[in-house]
Amino acid sequence: MTISSVDIHEVGPREGMQFEGIGDPSRIATGEKVRLVDALSGTGLSAIQVTSFVSPKAVPQMADADEITTAFSAAPGVTYDAVYLNDKGLLRAIDCGRYTIRGQVMLTASETFSVKNQRRTTAEDIEMQRKMAAVYAEHGYAIEQGMLMAAFGCNYEGDIPLQRVIDMTATLFDLAAERGSMLSEVMLADTMGWADPLQMQRTIGAVQDRWPDVDVSLHLHDTRGTAMANTWTAMQMGVRKFDTSIGGLGGCPFAKSVAGNVPTEDLAFMCDRMGIETGVDVAALVDCVRIAEEVVGHPLPSRVGHASLVAA
């Protein structure tokens, strides 16, 4: 199979600022966060996740989400989006008018993690998805994407049985069907970084077998060093859309020792070497790694960001 192109969805500004502000929410000035988003807009990236509309009580480091949303400069040809975990957040994202809204339903394969991260049991989470689906419907959005978090393992529950992944993915399809929608994309998230390549093959294979017309996409954290191997495994299975974060920014405040996503520049470099189009300029991404490190005030896990790029 020749892989001609891969879509990169940059999630660093959201992942990074959610994580970096833990315990000291005002450490990074809002202007600095905006500076990073604006820098990323000039790299050829076509999709950037800017911030998260969550409760400032639960996640104080995201209290400036509205301010960031007003302040960043939207570049032509780039879509911007935000994260929201409930109907209130979704309405903020719709109302601001600056984000691409795509109907989404999202569940978590580990109930323990759902309770820690979303503060909802699975049953409560399903109800919240219905509530959000109603908001999407009111505003004319079809439900296109289903997302399953912690699909490959959980720091609290351990292994996630493949059957549970399939069952909960089926629930995502059901939730979309309740609104007359058919999902076109299933995003599987290795939220806590447990996946290995064989598990990737089994899991993606099972989802593709059951829903052959649906695109699988991935959100992988590199907590245990397997994310690039998993990414390449998935690419060979036809996966063409990945969440990545500049410099490897990020982590998860609700699970200890969780690393950031696959560094954007590392995936883009690997694709470049293989003649796989990503549309991004790796050298421009490396400049953004430097900016991201200035913004957060410490080195990031990026490899390409710290290596010489050209043979010289």
Place this chain on the structure above:
Amino acid sequence: MTISSVDIHEVGPREGMQFEGIGDPSRIATGEKVRLVDALSGTGLSAIQVTSFVSPKAVPQMADADEITTAFSAAPGVTYDAVYLNDKGLLRAIDCGRYTIRGQVMLTASETFSVKNQRRTTAEDIEMQRKMAAVYAEHGYAIEQGMLMAAFGCNYEGDIPLQRVIDMTATLFDLAAERGSMLSEVMLADTMGWADPLQMQRTIGAVQDRWPDVDVSLHLHDTRGTAMANTWTAMQMGVRKFDTSIGGLGGCPFAKSVAGNVPTEDLAFMCDRMGIETGVDVAALVDCVRIAEEVVGHPLPSRVGHASLVAA
């Protein structure tokens, strides 16, 4: 293909101390270097590279190689080896009596890098290999392993054509044949960390096609984030032996911004998850990451070493 086991050759003590001492050779006390080797001996690793017998003038941080060699405690069932780049170094390794000696010929696919790293042109390097082959023969060692450095790219010369890799590998076989030996192993080194998975497939495939009975092994640096993806790609092609370094220790003093090898604990963890036997105890390796970080005085690139290991 079911992969039942993988052999890990730990090269961290040598890679790490070669790199960490640049500019300040006495920064790390000899006893600390020995402490790391001894800790690694208790992890289930079966092969550990301890040090490098190179000229203390060229590489002052290796001036304590003899001292380390005398001081470490050999554990039963573990083999220890050293690096040497010329006949003098080889004789030191043989004479000390503490290292497993395996007849080896080694060339570099980039002549520019050969001159920088070995201070020899390719022609001079071939002559040195003949000289070393004579020493092996005098001491009754067959030439078993051929190693090709910079086989996947060079910071100075850029891409390395596949034909050059094949031609130079053929030269390694010729050098062994001059001594009546047939190589049983070809180790390809991505010394400066340029390889991508498709290149891995092309290169390993070409070597396997030409020499079907020979084992390919790999020495991969993670300079640009591709090493784990490359490792997994190679495993799927039948490669079963990898050099790795604890914590991702290392780098190369003769090429700027070169990262260490694949972290031992990251590869071991990935194998564990997939039911692939490595013989090592990942938790014990994580303890060694902590020791390695104490020894060098800064955090290492390890992922597993900084993550929670068990679901808890």
